[in-house]
Structures are given as structure tokens and as C-alpha cells.
Amino acid sequence: xxxxxxxxxxxxxxxxxxxxxxxxxxxxxxxxxxxxxxxxxxxxxxxxxxxxxxxxxxxxxxxxxxxxxxxxxxxxxxxxxxxxxxxxxxxxxxxxxxxxxxxxxxxxxxxxxxxxxxxxxxxxxxxxxxxxxxxxxxxxxxxxxxxxxxxxxxxxxxxxxxxxxxxxxxxxxxxxxxxxxxxxxxxxxxxxxxxxxxxxxxxxxxxxxx
Amino acid sequence: xxxxxxxxxxxxxxxxxxxxxxxxxxxxxxxxxxxxxxxxxxxxxxxxxxxxxxxxxxxxxxxxxxxxxxxxxxxxxxxxxxxxxxxxxxxxxxxxxxxxxxxxxxxxxxxxxxxxxxxxxxxxxxxxxxxxxxxxxxxxxxxxxxxxxxxxxxxxxxxxxxxxxxxxxxxxxxxxxxxxxxxxxxxxxxxxxxxxxxxxxxxxxxxxxx
DNA sequence: CCTCATTACTACACGGCTGTAGCAACACCT
DNA sequence: AGGTGTTGCTACAGCCGTGTAGTAATGAGG
Numbered sequence: 069x070x071x072x073x074x075x076x077x078x079x080x081x082x083x084x085x086x087x088x089x090x091x092x093x094x095x096x097x098x099x100x101x102x103x104x105x106x107x108x109x110x111x112x113x114x115x116x117x118x119x120x121x122x123x124x125x126x127x128x129x130x131x132x133x134x135x136x137x138x139x140x141x142x143x144x145x146x147x148x149x150x151x152x153x154x155x156x157x158x159x160x161x162x163x164x165x166x167x168x169x170x171x172x173x174x175x176x177x178x179x180x181x182x183x184x185x186x187x188x189x190x191x192x193x194x195x196x197x198x199x200x201x202x203x204x205x206x207x208x209x210x211x212x213x214x215x216x217x218x219x220x221x222x223x224x225x226x227x228x229x230x231x232x233x234x235x236x237x238x239x240x241x242x243x244x245x246x247x248x249x250x251x252x253x254x255x256x257x258x259x260x261x262x263x264x265x266x267x268x269x270x271x272x273x274x275x276x277x278x
Numbered sequence: 279x280x281x282x283x284x285x286x287x288x289x290x291x292x293x294x295x296x297x298x299x300x301x302x303x304x305x306x307x308x309x310x311x312x313x314x315x316x317x318x319x320x321x322x323x324x325x326x327x328x329x330x331x332x333x334x335x336x337x338x339x340x341x342x343x344x345x346x347x348x349x350x351x352x353x354x355x356x357x358x359x360x361x362x363x364x365x366x367x368x369x370x371x372x373x374x375x376x377x378x379x380x381x382x383x384x385x386x387x388x389x390x391x392x393x394x395x396x397x398x399x400x401x402x403x404x405x406x407x408x409x410x411x412x413x414x415x416x417x418x419x420x421x422x423x424x425x426x427x428x429x430x431x432x433x434x435x436x437x438x439x440x441x442x443x444x445x446x447x448x449x450x451x452x453x454x455x456x457x458x459x460x461x462x463x464x465x466x467x468x469x470x471x472x473x474x475x476x477x478x479x480x481x482x483x484x485x486x487x488x
Numbered sequence: 489c490c491t492c493a494t495t496a497c498t499a500c501a502c503g504g505c506t507g508t509a510g511c512a513a514c515a516c517c518t
Numbered sequence: 519a520g521g522t523g524t525t526g527c528t529a530c531a532g533c534c535g536t537g538t539a540g541t542a543a544t545g546a547g548g
Contacts, residue, residue, distance in 0.1 A: 079513065082525050106316075106406075109505060120527055125507070195406065196316075230484040236477045243457040244450055267446045274440040274485050289543060292495050319535065330497055335537070 080119045089127045089137070091117055096138055101188060105196030108135065132198075138189075139201040145186045147208070149179040154215050165223030166272040173245055173268055177261040180249045188253050191246060213242050228277040290329045299337045299347070301327055306348055311398060316406035318345065342408075348399075349411040355396045357418070359389040364425050375433030376482040383455055383478055387471040390459045398463050401456060423452050438487040 083091065095116035099108050110131050114121045128134040153175045155168055180187045189197070190205050217238035224232065251259040293301065305326035309318050320341050324331045338344040363385045365378060390397045399407070400415050427448035434442065461469040 076512090077527065079526065082514065085525090088525090110507085111505070121506085122508080122528090123526060126525075131506075195409075199405075230480055232480060232484075233473070233477050236473065239457070240454055240477075243454060247449070247453040263443070263446065267443050267450075270440055270442060271485075274442075275481075286542090287497065289496060292544065295495090298495090320537085321535075331536090332498090332538085333496060336495075340537070341535095 077120070080117075080123075085127060088117075088123070092124060092127055092134065093138055093141060096134060097185065097189070100138070100194050100197075101185060104194040105135065105198065107196075110134075135198045136200065139198060139204065142186050142189045142201075143204055143208075145183065146190055149183060150176075150212070153179070154212075154219070161226075165219075165227050166269070166276075169219070169223065169241070169272065170265060170268050173241075173248075174261060174265045176245060177248060177252055177264060181252050181256060181261060184253050184256075187249065191250050192253055209242075213238060216242055229275050230277075287330070290327075290333075295337060298327075298333070302334060302337055302344065303348055303351060306344060307395065307399070310348070310404050310407075311395060314405035315345065315408065318406075320344075345408045346410065349408060349414065352396050352399045352411075353414055353418075355393065356400055359393060359396075360386075360422070363389070364422075364429070375429075375437050376479070376486075379429070379433065379451070379482065380475060380478050383451075383458075384471060384475045386455060387458060387462055387474060391462050391466060391471060394463050394466075397459065401460050402463055419452075423448060426452055439485050440487075 092113055096108050096113050099112055099116060108131075110121050110124050113134070114124045117123075124134070128137065153172050155172070180191070188194075189201075193202065193205075217234060220238050220241065221234050224234065224237075248259070248264040252261065252264075302323055306318050306323050309322055309326060318341075320331050320334050323344070324334045327333075334344070338347065363382050365382070390401070398404075399411075403412065403415075427444060430448050430451065431444050434444065434447075458469070458474040462471065462474075
């Protein structure tokens with residue numbers, strides 16, 4: 069027997085605070101995506117970084133602060149990627165409104181497929197996600213929906229076509245885009261972005277005035 | 279001081295087992311809808327029925343069994359209400375496929391709006407819902423989607439119109455129907471069933487061949 | 489009125505997770 | 519080298535939830 073006392077745990081590499089925080093957040097995200105937010109316990113995060121719990125409390129005030137920081141990061145990243153999706157300002161007179169819409173959808177789906185880990189938190193929130201995150205996502209959803217509605221109204225006016233309930237039309241496009249994004253996240257091979265883009269183009273063309 | 283010993287709790291009315299089970303399930307459903315499934319603790323359910331925890335364990339083997347029973351009830355009720363939504367067998371040659379589809383959507387949304395407490399568990403699953411419930415809902419979703427796809431293919435063939443990716447078209451209709459149902463559940467006043475029905479009719483009409 | 493099966497209650501043991509106090513190791517800097 | 523602040527570790531207290539063992543009340547039938 070080497071020793072009667074329980075062996076002391078070897079020291080984990082020391083990290084400056086900022087770096088430790090990033091590491092902990094990465095680990096927390098992994099756990100949330102794999103086993104849901106309720107599995108993001110302070111102990112699980114610490115263990116994933118091969119560190120003990122007090123280290124986590126050194127980086128974040130408490131578990132809630134950690135989850136909030138995670139939400140902050142996801143929010144920032146998604147908003148950043150949403151920039152190219154909506155054309156800013158009024159529609160140019162010579163642009164095809166249908167093509168603008170299709171391009172927007174394509175840009176959205178491509179953003180999702182290129183940073184799936186971030187978008188998954190937003191579009192397929194793992195079980196136990198903090199209510200605060202859901203609320204923030206919903207706020208952004210409302211803003212985006214309104215932008216979309218304005219664009220569609222302009223587009224519908226420019227191009228003619230059937231008289232559709234504009235609010236519902238925007239909502240339908242929005243719902244379908246999110247549904248497509250969820251499929252892209254869930255089974256990327258089965259649902260290539262182009263399949264949705266082609267579908268959108270076909271439907272819009274069919275809705276053109278005769 | 280009336281007594282040194284802590285007062286003994288008054289006995290709750292005695293109920294036969296079957297009846298007690300129903301009462302407990304009703305209470306559990308209330309709690310799940312109001313505060314999420316994670317709030318459906320054995321203690322909370324017992325308290326809601328003005329009873330102590332062992333009474334719950336007398337009615338259900340454990341917390342999991344209680345939640346499973348809850349899922350069973352919801353599953354049975356929704357399936358029962360889904361009967362009138364899909365016409366059984368092949369389409370009659372003289373029926374308008376568009377109107378059949380619109381009627382199906384209307385029947386679905388009406389079922390949802392008439393038993394919101396049950397459908398909410400399925401369509402807006404409260405936080406912490408047992409994974410088993412989600413899995414069962416997903417299975418039924420798959421079956422329904424397949425039925426819808428077959429119907430739409432028949433309908434598209436009968437009526438002509440643009441060549442749409444049939445799988446995606448079925449999925450789109452399905453997604454929009456569920457989205458509509460969620461709105462009906464969330465804000466019934468703002469989203470009367472007829473608004474969706476009218477929208478569906480307009481879009482389908484616009485998709486008719488020229 | 490008394491018996492007795494059924495139903496409900498009290499009290500406990502256990503486990504998991506949070507958050508904290510105090511000590512030990514590391515590494516940089518003089 | 520040796521001080522010194524930063525970072526990490528051990529150990530503890532407390533809360534909340536589950537599930538169980540044993541006891542007490544109830545009320546229907548004899």
C-alpha cells in the first residue's frame with residue numbers, strides 16, 4: 069500500500085479566468101446538446117474540463133450565470149449571421165421580389181448549416197433550456213417576422229398575384245423556413261439546402277399572376 | 279397552548295383506487311400545463327389533491343408510472359379525435375381534392391380548439407415532458423404525414439397543377455397545420471380557425487393549373 | 489356495536505445538486 | 519532562492535426530491 073490517505077487529485081493545468089470561462093462554456097454547450105440543459109450541472113461541466121466544482125464557481129457566480137452566459141453567446145452569434153439574410157432598405161425597383169425572398173431563405177439555411185451547434189440551441193432547444201433564452205429567441209422572432217411581413221407586402225404589391233392575408237403569408241413563410249432549418253439541423257444529408265430552395269422557387273412561381 | 283405534539287393532519291376523504299388515479303392524473307395535468315412537467319413532483323401532485331405522498335405511491339408505482347399514465351391518456355384522446363380528419367380509402371372521383379384537404383385542416387383545427395388541454399401536451403409540450411411522450415408523438419406524426427402524402431399525390435394527379443416535390447409539399451402542409459394549431463392553442467381569439475381555412479383555400483386555388 | 493380490510497398518515501433513509509470556507513499547490517517576479 | 523498572489527482542491531452544510539416501513543384512522547358489513 070502506497071498510502072493510507074486518499075490520493076490527492078493531480079492539479080489541472082492553470083488557466084487565466086477569461087480562457088477558463090470559454091472552456092467551461094464550450095463544455096456546457098456540448099453537454100446541453102448531447103443530454104439537455106438539465107444535465108448541465110456544475111459538477112458535469114467541471115468534470116468535462118477535468119476540474120473541480122469550485123473552479124466553475126470561480127468563473128461564474130452560479131449555475132444560472134453560466135447558463136445566461138451560454139445564451140448570450142448563442143444570441144450574439146445567431147444575430148451576427150442573420151445580417152445577410154434581409155436586404156436592408158426598400159426593394160430596388162428592378163429586382164425580382166421572388167428571387168430576393170428565395171435568396172434570403174437560402175442565406176438563412178446556409179447560415180444554419182454552417183454553424184449547427186449554435187443554431188441547434190435556438191431552433192431545437194434541448195430539454196431544460198432556461199426560460200430566459202426562449203423569451204429572447206421569441207423577441208427576435210417577432211422582429212424578424214415583422215421585417216419579413218414588410219418585405220412580402222412590398223413584394224406582393226410589385227409582382228401582383230392572388231390577394232393573400234399578408235400577416236398569415238409572412239407567418240407561413242417564416243414557419244416553413246424554420247421547419248426547413250430544423251430538418252437541415254436534424255438530417256443534413258437527407259435535406260440539402262437546395263431542395264428547399266428549389267421548392268420555394270416552384271411554389272412562388274406557381275403563385276404568380278396569370 | 280393546545281398541545282405540545284404537532285397536530286395530526288385531518289384525514290382526506292377516502293377514495294377507491296380507480297377514482298383516486300383519475301383525480302391524481304387531472305391534478306398532474308394541471309401542474310404540467312401551468313408550470314411544466316418538472317414541477318410534477320409526487321409532492322406537488324399529492325398536495326394538489328390535498329393528500330400526502332404515500333397516497334400517490336399507492337396509486338402509481340412511481341413518478342415515472344404516473345407520467346406514463348398521463349401520456350397514455352393524452353395519446354388515446356388525440357388519436358380518437360383524429361378520426362374524422364382523414365377520409366378513409368381512395369378519393370371519390372367526383373370530389374374536389376382541394377376541398378377535401380381544406381375540410382381535413384378545418385376538422386383538425388376544430389378538434390384542437392375543442393380540447394386544448396389535451397392538445398397542448400402534444401403540440402406545445404411543457405418543459406420537462408418525458409422523452410417517451412415525445413417519441414410516441416413523433417411516431418404518430420410520421421404515420422399521419424405518410425397518409426397526408428398519399429392523399430396529396432392522388433389530389434395533385436387528379437387536379438393537375440405545378441410539379442411539386444410531393445414529400446416536401448406534404449411536409450409543408452403538415453408543418454403549417456401544426457403551426458396553425460399552436461396559434462389556435464396560444465391565442466384562440468386572435469386566430470380563429472376560419473382565418474386559416476380561408477388562407478388555405480386561397481393558396482390552393484392560386485396553385486391550380488392555368 | 490364491533491370487526492377488519494382498505495385507505496391515509498408519520499417518519500425515515502438516501503441520493504444528487506448547489507454553494508461556501510479554508511487549505512494547498514503552482515508560477516511568476518524580484 | 520523565496521515571497522506572494524493566483525488558481526485549484528478537499529470537505530462540509532443544506533435543500534429538495536424520491537421511495538419505503540410501519541402505524542393509525544375510517545367506514546362498510548356482519
